[in-house]
Amino acid sequence: MKMKAKNVEGHIEPNYKKNVKYYNTSKLPMKQRFIFTWLIWLLSKVSMGGVKYKVEKINMEGVKPPYILLSNHMYFVDFKLNAFATYPYPVNNVATVDGYYRRPWLMELIGCICKRKFTNDLMLIKSIQHSLKKHKSILCMYPEARYSPAGTTAILPEALGKLIKLSKMPVVVTLHHGNYLRTPFWDKDSPRKVPLYTTMTHILSAEDVQTKSVDEINEIVKNALTYDEYAWQEEQEIRITEDFRARGLHKILYKCPACKAESNMASEGIKLWCKSCGRTWEMTELGRLEVVEEGTATKSAEVEAEVLAQDGEASQRYDFSRVPEWFEWERSEVRKEILAGTYHFEDEVDVFSLPHPAKFIDMGKAKLVHDYDGFKLEGIYNGERYCIKRSAIGMNGLHVEYDYVYVRPEDCIDISTDKDSFYCYPKKNDVITKLSFATEELYRYEKEKLRES
Numbered sequence: 001m002k003m004k005a006k007n008v009e010g011h012i013e014p015n016y017k018k019n020v021k022y023y024n025t026s027k028l029p030m031k032q033r034f035i036f037t038w039l040i041w042l043l044s045k046v047s048m049g050g051v052k053y054k055v056e057k058i059n060m061e062g063v064k065p066p067y068i069l070l071s072n073h074m075y076f077v078d079f080k081l082n083a084f085a086t087y088p089y090p091v092n093n094v095a096t097v098d099g100y101y102r103r104p105w106l107m108e109l110i111g112c113i114c115k116r117k118f119t120n121d122l123m124l125i126k127s128i129q130h131s132l133k134k135h136k137s138i139l140c141m142y143p144e145a146r147y148s149p150a151g152t153t154a155i156l157p158e159a160l161g162k163l164i165k166l167s168k169m170p171v172v173v174t175l176h177h178g179n180y181l182r183t184p185f186w187d188k189d190s191p192r193k194v195p196l197y198t199t200m201t202h203i204l205s206a207e208d209v210q211t212k213s214v215d216e217i218n219e220i221v222k223n224a225l226t227y228d229e230y231a232w233q234e235e236q237e238i239r240i241t242e243d244f245r246a247r248g249l250h251k252i253l254y255k256c257p258a259c260k261a262e263s264n265m266a267s268e269g270i271k272l273w274c275k276s277c278g279r280t281w282e283m284t285e286l287g288r289l290e291v292v293e294e295g296t297a298t299k300s301a302e303v304e305a306e307v308l309a310q311d312g313e314a315s316q317r318y319d320f321s322r323v324p325e326w327f328e329w330e331r332s333e334v335r336k337e338i339l340a341g342t343y344h345f346e347d348e349v350d351v352f353s354l355p356h357p358a359k360f361i362d363m364g365k366a367k368l369v370h371d372y373d374g375f376k377l378e379g380i381y382n383g384e385r386y387c388i389k390r391s392a393i394g395m396n397g398l399h400v401e402y403d404y405v406y407v408r409p410e411d412c413i414d415i416s417t418d419k420d421s422f423y424c425y426p427k428k429n430d431v432i433t434k435l436s437f438a439t440e441e442l443y444r445y446e447k448e449k450l451r452e453s
């Protein structure tokens, strides 16, 4: 992992005037006492209600803590399934600071390690080593660092391989299926009837970790954490018959592939449509998208050229029957903008900060800019100007939330520094998925530039 990133020039933290105590995220984790391991297991069991699930263990004979557990991340239920998989052993979970909201004492008591998202936190390594070497616990991490937006693997941090190598510990992966289909990030409050299936696989022994290179370790981890929920749905023939199955989909499919209008999509029931050209898709029970209304868009010259370049895969290219393909096409569109030098975002946002998980602080309105310099959040609090800056190379991903549960149920993003987190609610609709792509692609762009030089 990198050294603690120096603050970018011009960065000014808000002046809370001694009214605020910053939460110490570098506290070493406590060992999870068995009573809590048992309680978490019990509460998880009880709260599963009638949901069908199965946890299958592969190559796990004789594997005992300490080890590193890496899990994919689609919804809160992942924690419960991991609790079933790891029981009866103690676990230290790396958890995000808003997970501590109003209950830091409890999170500490059950052995959590606090992290602000997408910051380079050297203390995290210390806490992880403490958990593995001192407590001899299972260290559980969700390296994607947020729920999967389109049911596929998010970008994994390159630093993961180094962290594993440094720990010299075995690595186990829990891969969940069905959790996204049941409660997609973009409409997570109304579960669909989908069975859950988890595999727990021992992928690297301590010896493997010693002998393999960081790159090899990263490759093995990446393969083990690769998933595509829509492919899973088709393979398993999971029919989602709920008549609201497409509701919320416009949050991630924000760009119309026909007329290329952005942030003007809508969804309701089983339909997704473009408000600009009227093109309309229906989501089948097996998760495919089918065009039901052509709409008025005439293909632009640019779209025509792309279609020709696709050698006959035109209709596929144009309509994307699969959600992950549409999603990745949007990413490629953002990348094009970045390479063309035209990417720029700015908006007025409502800001709520979380220096301590005891409470969110209403910071009022501010201006958010995202471009080649990264993020800049500028506002006035307590009569004094503050300016939060995160460079593009300093953030490999962005914490986005659809209908964020804590402050108010609308889309927001979180920009964190080492000691504070700023939850920003944009005024513009349906822009956070694009911001998330742009963060990842700007990071990649900056990395490539560095490599070239």
Ligand SMILES: [Zn+2]
Binding pocket: 256, 257, 258, 259, 260, 261, 274, 275, 276, 277, 278, 279, 295, 297
């Ligand atoms: Zn359109």
